[in-house]
Amino acid sequence: MKRPLLMIPGPVEFESDVLAAMATPAHSHVSAEFIEVFGQALEDLRTVFAAPDGTPFVIPGSGTCAMELAVANLVEPGDRAVLTETGYFSWRMRDLLERHGAVVDMVHAPAGSAPSVEAVEAALRKGAKLLAVTHVDTSTGVLAPLAEYAAAAHRHGALVLADGVCSVGGQELRMQDWGVDVVLTGSQKALAVPAGLALVMARPAALQAFHARRAPVGSYYADWGLWLPVMEAYLERKAAYFGTPAVNNVFALGTSLRQILAEGMEARWQRHARLSRAFKAGAAALGLEQIPAEAYQAVTLTTLYYPQGKDASGLKAVTEAGVTLAGGLYPDLKARYFRVGHMGTARIGDLLTTLAAIEAAYDLPRGAGVAAAQQAW
Amino acid sequence: MKRPLLMIPGPVEFESDVLAAMATPAHSHVSAEFIEVFGQALEDLRTVFAAPDGTPFVIPGSGTCAMELAVANLVEPGDRAVLTETGYFSWRMRDLLERHGAVVDMVHAPAGSAPSVEAVEAALRKGAKLLAVTHVDTSTGVLAPLAEYAAAAHRHGALVLADGVCSVGGQELRMQDWGVDVVLTGSQKALAVPAGLALVMARPAALQAFHARRAPVGSYYADWGLWLPVMEAYLERKAAYFGTPAVNNVFALGTSLRQILAEGMEARWQRHARLSRAFKAGAAALGLEQIPAEAYQAVTLTTLYYPQGKDASGLKAVTEAGVTLAGGLYPDLKARYFRVGHMGTARIGDLLTTLAAIEAAYDLPRGAGVAAAQQAW
Amino acid sequence: MKRPLLMIPGPVEFESDVLAAMATPAHSHVSAEFIEVFGQALEDLRTVFAAPDGTPFVIPGSGTCAMELAVANLVEPGDRAVLTETGYFSWRMRDLLERHGAVVDMVHAPAGSAPSVEAVEAALRKGAKLLAVTHVDTSTGVLAPLAEYAAAAHRHGALVLADGVCSVGGQELRMQDWGVDVVLTGSQKALAVPAGLALVMARPAALQAFHARRAPVGSYYADWGLWLPVMEAYLERKAAYFGTPAVNNVFALGTSLRQILAEGMEARWQRHARLSRAFKAGAAALGLEQIPAEAYQAVTLTTLYYPQGKDASGLKAVTEAGVTLAGGLYPDLKARYFRVGHMGTARIGDLLTTLAAIEAAYDLPRGAGVAAAQQAW
Amino acid sequence: MKRPLLMIPGPVEFESDVLAAMATPAHSHVSAEFIEVFGQALEDLRTVFAAPDGTPFVIPGSGTCAMELAVANLVEPGDRAVLTETGYFSWRMRDLLERHGAVVDMVHAPAGSAPSVEAVEAALRKGAKLLAVTHVDTSTGVLAPLAEYAAAAHRHGALVLADGVCSVGGQELRMQDWGVDVVLTGSQKALAVPAGLALVMARPAALQAFHARRAPVGSYYADWGLWLPVMEAYLERKAAYFGTPAVNNVFALGTSLRQILAEGMEARWQRHARLSRAFKAGAAALGLEQIPAEAYQAVTLTTLYYPQGKDASGLKAVTEAGVTLAGGLYPDLKARYFRVGHMGTARIGDLLTTLAAIEAAYDLPRGAGVAAAQQAW
Incomplete structure (x- = not known):
C-alpha cells in the first residue's frame, strides 16, 4: 500500500x-x-x-x-x-x-x-x-x-x-x-x-x-x-x-x-534538535558521511554522501519503499549526495522508516541505522 | 506534533x-x-x-x-x-x-x-x-x-x-x-x-x-x-x-x-505475513512473549504480555509518543497483555515506530526491537 | 458545470x-x-x-x-x-x-x-x-x-x-x-x-x-x-x-x-415550515397537486403529481439541469408522482433552483413557480 | 443553516x-x-x-x-x-x-x-x-x-x-x-x-x-x-x-x-453568456441599473447601482440570507453600487438565490427578479 x-x-x-x-x-x-x-x-x-x-x-x-x-x-x-x-x-x-x-x-x-x-x-x-x-x-x-x-x-x-x-x-x-x-x-x-x-x-x-x-x-x-x-x-x-x-x-x-x-517554540526547537541528533546518529552508524562539518550542521535536514561506490540510482528503491528523499542540489557535489528533511511535523518513527528504507536500498547493515537512531532519541 | x-x-x-x-x-x-x-x-x-x-x-x-x-x-x-x-x-x-x-x-x-x-x-x-x-x-x-x-x-x-x-x-x-x-x-x-x-x-x-x-x-x-x-x-x-x-x-x-x-490478494497476504514476521521478531528481541503458540499466530495482529513487572499503565507513554495500541480483551488475561494491529495499510515503518515507542515506554533495550524487526523484514 | x-x-x-x-x-x-x-x-x-x-x-x-x-x-x-x-x-x-x-x-x-x-x-x-x-x-x-x-x-x-x-x-x-x-x-x-x-x-x-x-x-x-x-x-x-x-x-x-x-430547535422547525410553505406555494402556482390533503402535509418534503399528461421521464431533464429529485414510492401511485425533500440544510435558493428546473423540464410557465415561492418565503 | x-x-x-x-x-x-x-x-x-x-x-x-x-x-x-x-x-x-x-x-x-x-x-x-x-x-x-x-x-x-x-x-x-x-x-x-x-x-x-x-x-x-x-x-x-x-x-x-x-470552451462561454443574460434580466425587472452601457457589459459579473435611496448597508441582509456579494471598488462610484460575480461554476440556481436575497434585503417586489431571470434563462 x-x-x-x-x-x-x-x-x-x-x-x-x-x-x-x-x-x-x-x-x-x-x-x-x-x-x-x-x-x-x-x-x-x-x-x-x-x-x-x-x-x-x-x-x-x-x-x-x-x-x-x-x-x-x-x-x-x-x-x-x-x-x-x-x-x-x-x-x-x-x-x-x-x-x-x-x-x-x-x-x-x-x-x-x-x-x-x-x-x-x-x-x-x-x-x-x-x-x-x-x-x-x-x-x-x-x-x-x-x-x-x-x-x-x-x-x-x-x-x-x-x-x-x-x-x-x-x-x-x-x-x-x-x-x-x-x-x-x-x-x-x-x-x-x-x-x-x-x-x-x-x-x-x-x-x-x-x-x-x-x-x-x-x-x-x-x-x-x-x-x-x-x-x-x-x-x-x-x-x-x-x-x-x-x-x-x-x-x-x-x-x-x-x-x-x-x-511552543522552545519545545519545537528542541524536538527538531533531538530528531536531528537521532537521524544523524543513525546515518553515522551506517557509515554515511555528512556534507557539513559538525559545527555547521542544521537540525532541519541532513545531507549525506552516498555510500562508497553507490549513487542516486539507489534512491529509486527508497522511493519504491514508500519514502521520498531529495537528490543533491549544490552544483559541485550534486551527484555525490542526497538530502533528508526532518522538520515541521517529523516524528522519530519517520526517521526510523527512512533509515530502514536507506538500509535496504543501499544494502547497508540491516537494523544498524534504526537501532542507533533509536538509541540516540 | x-x-x-x-x-x-x-x-x-x-x-x-x-x-x-x-x-x-x-x-x-x-x-x-x-x-x-x-x-x-x-x-x-x-x-x-x-x-x-x-x-x-x-x-x-x-x-x-x-x-x-x-x-x-x-x-x-x-x-x-x-x-x-x-x-x-x-x-x-x-x-x-x-x-x-x-x-x-x-x-x-x-x-x-x-x-x-x-x-x-x-x-x-x-x-x-x-x-x-x-x-x-x-x-x-x-x-x-x-x-x-x-x-x-x-x-x-x-x-x-x-x-x-x-x-x-x-x-x-x-x-x-x-x-x-x-x-x-x-x-x-x-x-x-x-x-x-x-x-x-x-x-x-x-x-x-x-x-x-x-x-x-x-x-x-x-x-x-x-x-x-x-x-x-x-x-x-x-x-x-x-x-x-x-x-x-x-x-x-x-x-x-x-x-x-x-x-493483488497474493501480494497482500504476503505483505501481511512479512510485516507480521518482522514485528514478531522485534517483539521477541525485546523479550516480549506472545499469547498464541507459534502454530496459532495470526498475521494481522500481535498480542504480547507486558514485560515482567509492568502493566497497561505503560501504554499511556506509548500514546504520548503518538502511537495508539490496544489493551487486552480476553477476560482471563485482560490485564496482562496488549494488542498491536498491523493490517490493511500497515508498512514496515509503522512497525519500527511502534517498537520504538514500546522500547521507550517500557524501558526496554533501545534499538533492539527496531533492529531485529528491520533485519527480519 | x-x-x-x-x-x-x-x-x-x-x-x-x-x-x-x-x-x-x-x-x-x-x-x-x-x-x-x-x-x-x-x-x-x-x-x-x-x-x-x-x-x-x-x-x-x-x-x-x-x-x-x-x-x-x-x-x-x-x-x-x-x-x-x-x-x-x-x-x-x-x-x-x-x-x-x-x-x-x-x-x-x-x-x-x-x-x-x-x-x-x-x-x-x-x-x-x-x-x-x-x-x-x-x-x-x-x-x-x-x-x-x-x-x-x-x-x-x-x-x-x-x-x-x-x-x-x-x-x-x-x-x-x-x-x-x-x-x-x-x-x-x-x-x-x-x-x-x-x-x-x-x-x-x-x-x-x-x-x-x-x-x-x-x-x-x-x-x-x-x-x-x-x-x-x-x-x-x-x-x-x-x-x-x-x-x-x-x-x-x-x-x-x-x-x-x-x-436552535424552535428556529429550525420554523425554518422548515417556512421553506415548506414557499415550496408548496411555488408548486401550486405551477398547477402541481400534492398527494396529502392540506391537514396532512409534512414540512420536510413535498410529494407532487406529475403535470397532466407527463410522467417520470421528465425527471431526467431535471437531473441534467443539476437537480436530483425522487420518483414515487407508494405502490398504488408510484408512477404518478414525484418527491422533493427540503430538510436539513435546505435554503430558499435550493427551492428556487428546484422549481426552475421543474419549470424547464416540464414546460411549465417559466418564472411562475419561482416567483410564487419567493413571495411566500 | x-x-x-x-x-x-x-x-x-x-x-x-x-x-x-x-x-x-x-x-x-x-x-x-x-x-x-x-x-x-x-x-x-x-x-x-x-x-x-x-x-x-x-x-x-x-x-x-x-x-x-x-x-x-x-x-x-x-x-x-x-x-x-x-x-x-x-x-x-x-x-x-x-x-x-x-x-x-x-x-x-x-x-x-x-x-x-x-x-x-x-x-x-x-x-x-x-x-x-x-x-x-x-x-x-x-x-x-x-x-x-x-x-x-x-x-x-x-x-x-x-x-x-x-x-x-x-x-x-x-x-x-x-x-x-x-x-x-x-x-x-x-x-x-x-x-x-x-x-x-x-x-x-x-x-x-x-x-x-x-x-x-x-x-x-x-x-x-x-x-x-x-x-x-x-x-x-x-x-x-x-x-x-x-x-x-x-x-x-x-x-x-x-x-x-x-x-468545452465554446459551451463554457455560452453558459456564461446565458447566465449573464438571465441575471441582468432579473436585475432589470427589479429596476436595478447597471454601471456599464449595454455595449460594454461583461458576462462574468454584473455591477448594479443600489436602488433609489438605498446603500451598502442592505448588503448585510443579503449576507445574513447566506449570499455574499461585493461592494463597489471604482473610486468615484464606490458607495453607489455593488458587484455580483457569476462565473466559473455558477448555475442558474445561484442567480435565482442571489436575486431572491436582493429582493428581500432591499424590499423590492418579491418574485419579480427571479421570475424574469428564469424567463430569460
Missing part, C-alpha cells in the same frame, strides 16, 4: 487538519471568518519568528518570492551588501541583491562550512548597508552562525537580513534577541503548510530603512509600501485589499500556526 | 484517498455514480474473499451486525452448531448462535490455541448443521486452522461459517478453495475502510440452506431475503431499495477495494 | 464541515477525542428529540435498522400493537412488528391522509401494548397527528412508538411534551449527516417495558440490553465496547448536532 | 473535486504524479486561452503578481505604452507599466464605457511598443472590445497585452484568432480554483520581444528567463526547479482544467 512518506527538505508531510483547511469552501477575502484567521496568523508569526516588534508580511508566492519581498525593499542601487556563502541559496541571494542594484561583497567558505565571524566582520568593516545570510542552506544542510554574524553586523551599523526558508519554525532563531532585522521564509518547510505563501518578518530598523529609501522598489508585487496597509488592517481585524490573498493557503497557515504555538 | 499512528486491531490507518471518499458530497443511493461504485465494490469483494461463486452483502452495520447477518440466516431454532473456541469472539459467536435458536456444541481450547482438528471432527461426527469458526480472534491473536476445519466439516455435511472480521483482506483466506460457505467481516480492519459497514459473502450451499429454511429469520434487518434483490440489482448496475445504504462509506469501500486489487 | 443539488427526501445536502468530519483520520473508538465527541452527541440528541429524560442509542445502521432497534425491544410475541397507516413505511413498520411477534391492528386511511384520532382511539380501546405511528411518511409526504394520537394512547395505557426518520430535526416533534415514548430516525435526513447511523431515543416508560420483558429480543444486534452500558458509558465520557461504532460517521453527527443546536 | 453562497467577482464557488485536490497529501514538486498533473495543466491552458502557440507560465502569486509577470518582461525603461481606461484595474495596470519604466499614454473613457477603437488607434498612431487592455474590469464590469483593439494595434506594430483576470475561462477570448500576444489571469475567477496562482500565456511575438530586451527585468521573481526552462520542462513531463510551485494549488488547477475542457 501507499501511505507514502515525504522526507525531502520541503514540502514536508502535513497534519490532516492543515490539509483539511486547504479544502475550506470558498470564502471572500473580506469575510469576517477570513479576517479573523488571517489577523491571528499574522500575530502568531511574531511568536514563531521571536520578533514581538516585527511587522509580518504574508503574500501568495514561493520562497524565492519571499526573498524578493525582503531584498527589494532594503536594497537601493549602489548599496553595499555583505553576503555569506554557505551553498546554492547564497548564490540565489546574490542574484537577488544584484538584481536590485546592490554591490555584493560575498564572503566565501568551502562547501560544508560557513565563513568565520572574523571574515564576515572584516568585510563589514569596509562599510555595508546590509549583511545577508542564508540561515540554513537547503542545498548543503549548512547552518550559519547567525547570532554571531548579527552581533558583528550591529557593531558596524549594517542591517541583518536572513533567509530562513529552511530554518523558521524548526531551527532556533530569535530575531529580536539576536538583532536580526528581516527574516524571510516559505510556507512548505518547518511551518508545515503547503507551498504557496511567501512570508517576511521585518523589524523596526528594516521598516525605517524602507521608509528612508529614495529609489522606487524594482518589483511592484514585492513593494512593502503597497502591502503594509493590508497587513496592518488585518492585524487590526479589518479588511483591506491590494492583491487577493491565497485564502485557502492562509486558512491552512492559520491552522498550522495554532498547532505550532500549542507545541 | 501529532500525526498520530493508530496501531490497534481495527480501526486501522486509512489511505488519504479512502478518507477523501468518505467526504464525497451528497449522492442519491440510486444515482448513476453510486450504482456503479457499489456494483463494482460488490464484484471486487468476490476477489477479496476468493469466492468467485459468492453472493456479497454489504449493509450499514458493525462487525457484530455482520455476525448476525451471517448467523441469523443459517440457524433455525433447534439446529445443532459446532463452535471452536479461540477467544472472546468465539463467545460472542456463541451468543449469536444461541440467540437464533442453535444448540451449540463448543469445542474448547486453552487460551492461545485452537481446538485440534480431531476434536472438532469428533464434535461434528455427532451431527451438526453448521461449524462456526473465528478465523482470527481479535482478542487473543489466535489463528484457527480454518482450511482443515472446513475439510472436516465437509466430511460430515456441515456448513462452514467463518468470522473473518480480523482476517479478510490480510490473512490468507480462500473461501472457494477451502470450502468455506459464509464469511463475515467489518470494514475497519484489513479492508482499511472506516467502521460502519457489515460485509458477508455467502456461497451457494449457504444460500440453499437459507432458501430451505422453515422458520422466519429472527432479525428483520439481517434477513437475506430482504437484501438479496438489492445486492443482485447493484451487481447488475441497477438501483434497488430496501434500506438506505451508507453511501459515503460505500464510496470509501470502493476506493479501498480498487487499491487492494491493484496490490 | 456540476455543483449538483440533491433534493430527495434523504440523503440531503451536507454542510462542508460535516463532510470534512467524515474524513477525520483514523481514531480509536476508545480515544479521548472520540469519547468526548460521542458523549456530547448523545447529550445533544436529547435536545433534538426534545426528550430531556430520554436514553439515546446511536449504532451503525440504516433507518430500517433503527426501526428494529425500536420495535424489537418493545414487542414480545403476542403483544397487541395498533398501527396507523399513512404510506409505504407504515407497511414496513407492520412487517417489523409482526417479525417480532406482535399482533397488529392496522388502522387504515386513504392515500394522502392519516386515520382520524377517533379511529385510532377505537382501536386502542380494544387494548394494546403499543401504538406505532409513522410521524412523516417519506413515501407519501403525509404527516400524522402524532401529539393527538399520543394523548389517545396514554388514555388507554399504550406506549407510543414513532418512526421519525423523515421528521426528527425538521418537523416539530416534542417527545416529552407530547408523551411519545420511543422515536427512531436515520442520520441522512433532517439531521443532515451521511447515511449509516441508526438513532433511537427511548424515554423511561419504554425502558421499563424493556426491562420487564420475558422473551429475549429477537435480534442480537438490536438488543438494548447489550448497547445500554455502552451508551451510558459514553454519556459519562467513558469508553465501553460492544460493537465498534462508526467512528467517522459519529464525528460527522457530532459536527452536525453542534450546528443544529446553534440554530 | 449555512451552506453559504459566494457570488463576488472572485474568489468564486469551487467544485468539491477541486477543493479535494487542494487537500492532496504532501507531494514532492519533482514527483512523477506532480510532473504529470502540472504538465497536463500547462497544456490545457493553451486550450483555455485559445492560444495553441502560447507558452504558459503558472507561478505562486496573486492576479497582481500575474500582471507583473506579464508587464515586467515586455516593458523596458522608456518604452511607450498605450493603455485603455475601463476602471480601477486600468489604473493598477498604469502603475505596473510605470514601475517598469514605460511612458504611458492612457486613453480615457467615462465610467461604464471603454475608449472607442478610433481613440485607441489615434494613440497607437503616435507609436507604441505595447497596447495594454483590461479585458473585463472587475471594478466596473466593463468589457473592452479587445478583438477590435488588437486589430488596431497590429496595424501599428504594437504588442497587445490583456489583463484577463476577470475574463479568462468565462468571457469569450481567442488569443490567437484575435492576435493578443500576452494574457494574464489569476486562478480564483472563471478558472474556479482557489486564489494563489498567477497565470500568463505568452505568444511568440511576446517571447521575441522578451528575448530582444536589453534591460534586465526589474523583478527577479517575475523574470520569464528564470521560469521558462521550468515551464518547458514540465510541458515535456520533466522536473525542473526555480522556485517551489504551489503543489496543492496546482493539483486543484489540474482538476478544474479537466472539468473546464470536459465542458
